[in-house]
Amino acid sequence: MEPSMIRVENLIKKFGDLTAVNDVSFDVQKGEIFAFLGPNGAGKTTTIKVLTTLLKPTSGSVELDGLNPVSHHNEARKAFGIVFQDPSLDQDLTAWENMNLHGVLYHVPSKIRRERTETLMKLFELWEKRDTVVKQFSGGMKRRLEIARGFLHTPKILFLDEPTLGLDPQSRNQLWTHVKHLNETERVTVFLTTHYMDEADRVAHRIAVIDHGRIVAMGTSQELKQQTNTESLEGAFLALTGSSIREESAGSADQLRQMARMFRR
């Protein structure tokens, strides 16, 4: 039995009246690739923010590598790296300066920092643009830089919040190849969120389907398909979360929740 790298128990996070994460519990083992699959507004990013010390939980407990990120934030921050869903680059600095700043903040020794920066920037086809101020980058280039920066140091736990959003297919491929490589060679635990079925299917060992702040199903892709009697993960996903577009009326939201509850029994 591997030790838990991420442990979440009865996590609730409220923003005023809105309950973004509603009693979520799960465990991620060392060396596992675990995916949160869910529609927009399901509470994926909020969960990651609580785990990465950016938000305090309303109630419930969380642990990273045995550390509580609420009370031991400094120690907990040493355990993980993260690629955010939203932009987090300094637009006034050059690509290289952004990489360098990250490397210094994460204590990557300067020689390794320079070598890895070069390798990663070449891999994501940014090396030619290293001295360009990020403000002048296209959306795709910015996204690639965020990803490259996320790989500059090798953490125990890697959080990837919708990492492929806005990426071209080639970079997507690079990203997942790299993630799998890190996972296999360095036993990096990966927690990723996505709303692309095929990605979850392809890279994740285990998937939790999350909707309206609740985990409605959890298991391998195979298990999810069996549970819902569907052929594809997409079918399973729709069976679990309903086919309505989000921002529906309260009535149908309640129906969905009811369905989710039925499913859990």
Added chain:
Amino acid sequence: MSAIYILWLRELKKYSRSRAQIIASMGQPLLYLLVLGFGLGPVFEKAGSGNYRQFISPGIMGMTVLFTSVFSGIALLWDRQFGFLKETLVAPVPRIQVMIGRTLGGATVAMIQGTLIVIVCLLVGFRPVSLAMVPLGFVFLGLIATVFAALGTAIGSSLQDMQGFQLIMNFLVLPIFFLSGALFPLNNLPKALAVVTALDPLSYGVDGLRATLIGVSHFGAVTDAVVLVCVAAALLCLGAWRFSKIEI
């Protein structure tokens, strides 16, 4: 330590890349210096208070450092908006170091901007009474910069978005400037005004600049320095505390 350094350096890089802004932000102090300096000068002199341009130059230096340092602290809001703040908040570096790097960077930028204004003052005819005291004048510029960069960080950490910014500007930063004695002497003020000016940390900064640059002082340079150091320490603690509480 390297984290503090790299975040300090970041502030300097951002400053040096905003040439247009550097020049634009010289406009306001220059206007005060010229319009007030030449406009109110004759009245001031007739009242027997000496050369007004000599008198307000330290005030304008203080004003420049005040605005630049508060704004650099409030730039935290932009970093929140554009997302870079998150990157520093999840890094394995104690938040106090992140806060110190940012704040010292902001203070340094304010010092540079203040130095530019010192040069402008010299160009329009300001003359320090003693060259030997000029380095002490820069010590006071540095103290003002630290006090208000820390205040800016505390404010920037507490605001969620740009909406509160106008409020802070009108009800905190401008009053700090106008009630500091930057534009008028602190002697013989009405009682109420005397109390308020004595509570304004910038009063001590400007007074310290006058003490060292033109040899005129209300509180005395030692008092000025002691007050500024204490206020800086208090505001740095406040800023660090507010910064440690940021949630995104």
